[in-house]
Amino acid sequence: MNDLEKYQKYVKERLNALTPIFAKASIGDFSEDVEIPEGEDEFSELYAGIGIMLEVIREQINSLKSAKEIVEEEKILDDAILDSIGDGVVVTNKNLNITLMNHHAQMMTEYTDEEAQGKHLFEVLKAVDEKNIPISYDARGTEEAIEKRKKTSVNYFYLTKSGSQLPVSVTTSPLILGDQIIGTVVVFRDRTKDLEVEKMKNEFISLAAHQLRSPLSIMRWNLELFMSQNSSLPKKEKDKLDSVYKNVMRMIALVNDMLSVSKIDQGKTTHQIEPVNIIAIINDVLNEVEVVAENKMVGLAFNHPEEEVFVLADREKLPGVILNLLDNAIKFNTLLGKVEVNITKEGEDVVVQVSDSGIGIPPEDKEQVFDRYYRATNAVFIQFRPWALFS
Amino acid sequence: MIEIKTVLFIEDDVEMQKIYAEAFSNNGFDVVSASTADEGVAQAREKHPSLIILDIMLPGRKNGFDALEQLVADSELAKIPVLVLTNLDSEKDVALKIGAKDYLVKANSSIEQVVEKVKPLAK
Numbered sequence: 001m002n003d004l005e006k007y008q009k010y011v012k013e014r015l016n017a018l019t020p021i022f023a024k025a026s027i028g029d030f031s032e033d034v035e036i037p038e039g040e041d042e043f044s045e046l047y048a049g050i051g052i053m054l055e056v057i058r059e060q061i062n063s064l065k066s067a068k069e070i071v072e073e074e075k076i077l078d079d080a081i082l083d084s085i086g087d088g089v090v091v092t093n094k095n096l097n098i099t100l101m102n103h104h105a106q107m108m109t110e111y112t113d114e115e116a117q118g119k120h121l122f123e124v125l126k127a128v129d130e131k132n133i134p135i136s137y138d139a140r141g142t143e144e145a146i147e148k149r150k151k152t153s154v155n156y157f158y159l160t161k162s163g164s165q166l167p168v169s170v171t172t173s174p175l176i177l178g179d180q181i182i183g184t185v186v187v188f189r190d191r192t193k194d195l196e197v198e199k200m201k202n203e204f205i206s207l208a209a210h211q212l213r214s215p216l217s218i219m220r221w222n223l224e225l226f227m228s229q230n231s232s233l234p235k236k237e238k239d240k241l242d243s244v245y246k247n248v249m250r251m252i253a254l255v256n257d258m259l260s261v262s263k264i265d266q267g268k269t270t271h272q273i274e275p276v277n278i279i280a281i282i283n284d285v286l287n288e289v290e291v292v293a294e295n296k297m298v299g300l301a302f303n304h305p306e307e308e309v310f311v312l313a314d315r316e317k318l319p320g321v322i323l324n325l326l327d328n329a330i331k332f333n334t335l336l337g338k339v340e341v342n343i344t345k346e347g348e349d350v351v352v353q354v355s356d357s358g359i360g361i362p363p364e365d366k367e368q369v370f371d372r373y374y375r376a377t378n379a380v381f382i383q384f385r386p387w388a389l390f391s
Numbered sequence: 392m393i394e395i396k397t398v399l400f401i402e403d404d405v406e407m408q409k410i411y412a413e414a415f416s417n418n419g420f421d422v423v424s425a426s427t428a429d430e431g432v433a434q435a436r437e438k439h440p441s442l443i444i445l446d447i448m449l450p451g452r453k454n455g456f457d458a459l460e461q462l463v464a465d466s467e468l469a470k471i472p473v474l475v476l477t478n479l480d481s482e483k484d485v486a487l488k489i490g491a492k493d494y495l496v497k498a499n500s501s502i503e504q505v506v507e508k509v510k511p512l513a514k
Contacts, residue, residue, distance in 0.1 A: 213478035214497070225502060268481070
């Protein structure tokens, strides 16, 4: 055997010694250590290098394993947190395809996570109104949440998988990573109990208000009969009776307001829309409030076009709206003040404007003017019907 | 000779009955009262009033609608106009559909308005 042959044999032996290590590595087992041969030659560095490489791989694997364990632990924790939330939570990607649904969302919608995965949000969470008419996409709050990058909250009903209605309060938030929207989180709460309580409350108010009307009617009619038969009473006594009558009428008005609010809350208010003569309606209401205005020495003015003006409205309910506005304009006015009603035509629209010389509504309070129990912060000294604008 | 018209009130509240009696007597009507639906229908058969004023919430198993249905179904009584006078304000459509001639909410009408409403109906 010459030197070359000896060397070839030596190389072969050195490489063969590595074969089991690579064989194991090829199947993902990097546990075998390289035994660095004694003495120094060309292979010492190779063996040492392979040893270091295996050590690095082992470390990497261990750190990956622990990272995976952490991720898994976190996922278990996240799932537990998500499932312990009493609200339904649905997460989507940016195309609104569902990527996650918590336990409550599955219970409420009757879809399993597997069934919902990958489906479009609107395919699983079908939003309808109480008459089962689908809610338009832009009214669901999802698009607004994405476009405006802000949280939206809307109430409507979801149609469950079996087709039953579920009243829900839905909050949609955009998922933002950096400056990119990567999806949405939809959180919804079952409003069944809320609606039941609301219904009971409205039924109680409605019943109480109807019951209150009977004694009030008796008081009203007895006073009317008494006053019509005793027209020559001394002024002092007549004034007292007038005051009682006025307050009975105020109570009747309060009860009527309570009933109106209760009807609106119960969704029992229906509108019969037809062309109505707005000038005639306002004139009738002005006649009705004339005495109150005179008592407070408030002047009434009505400016309107010469010709008749018709608007599409509910003939029964429009006077109430005008009355509430005029009533407040007079009540919150100053002595010798003025209330002005203006009707102007603006293209297809008719604008009815009621202005007064009274205390006005502070600008910061204007947004709340249609809130049920709203009263302007500067109105504390003045008597007020709390439901007055809520018609 | 002036013919005196009779008005039948089907109304369970005694205080209300007293007011009706006073207001309508003052306006030249004869007043008959009944407190229940059955009593009201019986009185209508017996007295043949010119007009019936009917409340909806009545004691017993029958309410004002039941009485109205019975009156409308009876060929003889069906001719008598019925004015529903109640404190419920959401039943107008139902009452008119069954056959009431008019509908007033007590608390929102003066006693004078009630009398004036009755006069043309009781012809």
